[in-house]
Amino acid sequence: GNSVTQMEGPVTLSEEAFLTINCTYTATGYPSLFWYVQYPGEGLQLLLKATKADDKGSNKGFEATYRKETTSFHLEKGSVQVSDSAVYFCALSDRWNNNDMRFGAGTRLTVKP
Amino acid sequence: GAGVSQSPSNKVTEKGKDVELRCDPISGHTALYWYRQSLGQGLEFLIYFQGNSAPDKSGLPSDRFSAERTGGSVSTLTIQRTQQEDSAVYLCASSLEMGAAGLEGTGELFFGEGSRLTVL
Numbered sequence: 001g002n003s004v005t006q007m008e009g010p011v012t013l014s015e016e017a018f019l020t021i022n023c024t025y026t027a028t029g030y031p032s033l034f035w036y037v038q039y040p041g042e043g044l045q046l047l048l049k050a051t052k053a054d055d056k057g058s059n060k061g062f063e064a065t066y067r068k069e070t071t072s073f074h075l076e077k078g079s080v081q082v083s084d085s086a087v088y089f090c091a092l093s094d095r096w097n098n099n100d101m102r103f104g105a106g107t108r109l110t111v112k113p
Numbered sequence: 114g115a116g117v118s119q120s121p122s123n124k125v126t127e128k129g130k131d132v133e134l135r136c137d138p139i140s141g142h143t144a145l146y147w148y149r150q151s152l153g154q155g156l157e158f159l160i161y162f163q164g165n166s167a168p169d170k171s172g173l174p175s176d177r178f179s180a181e182r183t184g185g186s187v188s189t190l191t192i193q194r195t196q197q198e199d200s201a202v203y204l205c206a207s208s209l210e211m212g213a214a215g216l217e218g219t220g221e222l223f224f225g226e227g228s229r230l231t232v233l
Contacts, residue, residue, distance in 0.1 A: 034221070043117075044204070044224040089156065100169060101146060101206075101222060105155030 002027045006090040006104035013080055013111050021075040021107045023064075023090035033057075033066050033073040034091040036103070044089065047075075080111045115139070117225035119205050125231045126195055134190045134228045138207030145188050146208070146222060147180060151201040159203075162188060195232045202227040 007022040025031065035047040035057070048057035053068035062077045073090060090104040118137040126132050138145050147159040158172040162182045173179070177195075182188040192199055206222035 036222075043226045044206075044222075046221045049221065100158075100161065102158060103148070103156035 002029075002031065002092055002094050002100060002102050004090050004092050004102055004104040006088075007107055008105070009087075009107040009109065011107060011109045013109070015082055015111055015113055016079045017111075019075070019077040019080045019084075019109070021088055021090075021109070023073045023075065023104060025071050025073065025090075025092050027071075027092055027094055029094045031092045031094045033064070034093065035062070035064055035073070035075050036089040036091055038087045038089070038106075040086070047088070080109070082111045082113055085109055085111050117205055117207050117223050119203075119225035119228050121228055122226060123229045123231075125233065127233050128197060129194055131191065131193045132195055132230060134192075134203050134205075134230070136188045136190070136205030136207075136225060138186065138188070138205070139209070139223055140186075142207035142209050142223070143185065144208040145182060146206045147188070147190050148204045148206065149174075149201045150204055150227070156204065159190070192230075195230075197232045200230055200232045202229050 003026045005024050032051045034049045036044045037047045038044045047062055048059040050057040050066035053066055056065045064073050064075045066073055087106045087108045089106045093101045117139055120135045124132055145162040148156040149159055150156050160167055160173055160180045161169045164185045165182050177193045180190045204224055204227045206224045208222050
């Protein structure tokens with residue numbers, strides 16, 4: 001079945017450091033890929049998405065490129081801020097399979113001043 | 114309200130009791146999802162509704178778990194004879210876009226704040 005595997009945390013970085021959170025997926029169809037973020041004390045919210053191969057999703061300085069050849073959707077940010085501290089979830093939606101949405105285990109990021 | 118509303122926000126119960134968790138999705142959203150988030154774990158898919166029907170119940174952990182959705186709106190997740198391992202945050206999400214073959218769809222889910230269940 002469909003699944004998402006993302007890099008385990010926690011990840012601790014200093015402010016202005018470069019961030020990469022790895023995500024790979026397994027899917028039988030043509031999934032859309034997402035990154036969701038959960039800030040402390042808040043619900044999950046969409047950060048960015050890509051619906052087909054080679055698409056790049058971007059938002060708030062974060063980027064991720066849908067790589068079909070490596071089945072990956074790694075999250076990157078060039079310069080993190082303290083306010084980026086949160087849990088990040090990679091997710092896959094298979095619209096060929098009842099729009100089934102699957103999530104990775106989540107990666108907790110802490111950014112220190 | 115404007116967002117997905119879940120109740121109760123916090124529930125403490127004794128082992129063996131039944132509990133009901135409620136989700137009120139965003140008005141007009143056709144798809145509704147239940148997930149479970151245990152401490153230190155990711156999001157575990159439980160069940161998904163398209164309208165009032167559930168095409169995929171494969172994530173329900175046991176027959177103690179059931180869910181229904183009425184009027185294409187409110188959904189209730191029921192856990193019978195609760196066990197300590199049921200302790201978790203139960204998240205509900207809704208989506209406007211309904212994926213189908215050949216359609217793009219955004220697939221974006223809108224999440225509620227969750228219901229934290231503690232089974233003593």
